[in-house]
Amino acid sequence: MALDLEEQEQLASLKGWWKDYGGIVVFLLLGVALALAGWRGWQWYQGSQAAHASAVYDTLGKAIQAGDAKAVRDASGSLIESYPRTVYAAMGALSAARFLHDAGDLKNAKTQLEWLASGTRYPEFRDTARLRLAAMLLDEKAYDAALKTLEAGRTEGYESQFSALRGDVLLASGKPAEAKSAYQAALDTAKKSNTVGTPFHETVRLRLEALGG
């Protein structure tokens, strides 16, 4: 029975431990459970947002196909209004901007891109929007605004295109020397990321060589 006594002792000490720490353990477990529930809930919420946004995005696609400018504006507006954090809003803004741009509604096309250039949590979409916004500003001869748009921070992978477009803007605003170095920078970045020789960079080389670079 000596062993039993030993075990009794063990149990007693465990009970004592529980008395001291049981509250904390229960509290911690509760916390973990709550966090899990919250996490799952957040996932569910995001999923349901995505499902709703997806339906609106489908509507937008159909409006573009039908060439219905008003419906395009409405659908994209609704995505931006109600589901701004979804990728659908970002995709929608890009699609709507191109459609409106081609249809000659430059003001509304720009509104889409302006929102995306600052209002999305997807940096790749943000930078894509900045490139397209700056392209539109260049055609409007709003060179300073275009340069300002291109100055904002950018993610890796986009530098080369930003530099090339900067070159275009600088050349148009009568600064061929600066344009030349911008084009050169575009090709240098491309060389670093091993994308030199792609069709896009061939066009940059064309532009650079025309300036004697």
Add this chain to the structure above:
Amino acid sequence: MGGWAAPTRLQFAPSETPQTIEMYDFIQKRKRLIQLMLALVVVPFAFFGLESYTRGTGGADEVAKVDGMPISEREFGEEWKQQQERMRGMFGRNFDPSFLDTPESRRALLDGLIARRLVAAAIAKANIVISDDSLREAIASIPAFQVGGKFSHENYETLLRAQGMTIATFESQMRHDLAVSMLGRALATTAIVPRSVAERLAVLEGQKYEVSEALVPAQQFMGEVALDEAKLKAYYDGNAVQFRTSERIKAEYLVLSGEEIAKQVQPTEADLRAVYEQRGAQMKVDEQRRASHILIQASPTAPEADRKAARAKLEDVAAQLKKSPAAFADLARKVSQDTGSAIKGGDLGFFGRGMMAKPFEDAAFSLKDGETSAIVETEFGYHLIRVTGIRAASARKFEDVRAELLAELRQKQAAQKFAEAAETFSNMVYEQTSGLGPVAEKFGLKVQATDWIGSDPASVPKLLANPKLIGALFSPDSIKAKRNTDAVEVAPSTLVAARVTEHQSAKTRPYEEVRADIEKKLRLAGALKLAAAKGGALLEQTRKGGAGELAWSAPRQVTRGAPQGLDTEALKKVVATPSDRLPAYFGLEKGNDGYAVYRVSRVTPPEPKPAEQANADLQRVAGLYGSTQYEAFVASLRSKADVKINEKVLQKRETR
């Protein structure tokens, strides 16, 4: 916690050993530590399941790891195979894709796989989902599943089953593909390009430049180059490496050729006769007979009644034949159960002994020409046989086979003689230390000699370009001791033995030998320099409006796409010509020819394009920008991901 602590349970425990007690002790003392450890083990299970323990331990056969998810060698191999299939589809069955197997192409393939992983992860993270409606629509629009232009569910299921795919797998794959394409389209087909840039690109591509060229030839200045012995010598001393030669030899050699020996062999008439006699049996042609038959089938194992019936049937036929013997062929066509011969009126063609069933053969070879047999029984059934032709046994005449025998005998004798000669030849060249002369005499061969040759097979006469022979020639035995090499079989029944006659070690060629070359070289370099100076001066003059002595070529119309023979460097300068300052001049050194001065006299912008064409150009550039922006999207994902590539596994040859 009452139940948990019930002591009765513990009483049933087997008697604890001291170790277990120690362990209790251990646990007691480190309760909190152990609880923490337990938590660490349990928590990942709660969140990710078992997977996180099994994942990422393979290591060795992973080609890459993308955010902890491995890309296995097998997956890479599958992709490799698919790419090969695509290539074969493009270039035809016989295309061998293995020559495209470079480290770069493997890398590109892997990059594609990694990109796919990254995009898939991005899609999951961004919650891009395809609605059931869109999925249904997409599947219904696949032509393969349609019958008469309408989606057929039956067809859908059958086709998938044929591919060994369940509907669930296919639909989830389809959902994923649709999501990828949705994302891709949203980025790549929506690009906006500055109209001004697209227009400028079109101009740059289509602009025509009128270019003339005037060469100041170096040839003209050759005489003016000041050279003296000291300069030549200084060049020789300064560029010794250029004048190094490798080890070389001159050799003499003998060729023992089976073909030559075959020409010397002349079998006598008596030899031929002897062979003919010897082969008497082979020269005979056995008797051959041609026959037709009528068969009524009856298996030997068939019931007696059936066999009787078959025989009766054939007896009937025999009776008819007796009445009208000429009807054999007709009857064969009608009743013979040997369908192959029946359609030919029973004809079996010529055959010799041993080719037919024994009773059939006996009958066929005992009849006279045109005679018909009585009923013959074989394992196939009952036959009526008529002989329709006889070729008596014959023997081929000596005259007919003489040429055949001669060729055969000559070859045999030549091979024999060559084998004998080869052995003697090999032994003699090995034993002779005083050169190849006596061997040549013995075999009536001519000793041939080479010019200087190096150990590089390309510099060696084709017959001697055998690695074994060259190795032997450049061995110390040959070079130092001047011994004959072994006889080496350089081609079928062609033996060569050789011997070094002269040898030069690797050395720097003496100044005297190369002086002329150096002079030529320095003279050209000097002349080019003079030409460049002169050309430069003329260029300046011309720029200032001087008429100059330049001999201008006829102007050419040059575009980027069609440079009209203009070299790359010149073209690069031409396209950089500003169109507001014409004519423009520039000069370039032109290889060894001299110095070229170029004149751009006119820049013609491309014809303005019709609006439709201009719009198409814009769309094309927009497409280009769009796909570049999608690539940037993938590049950005990759820069943020943790990608590890296992170069060793990637470049392993078997990974296919």
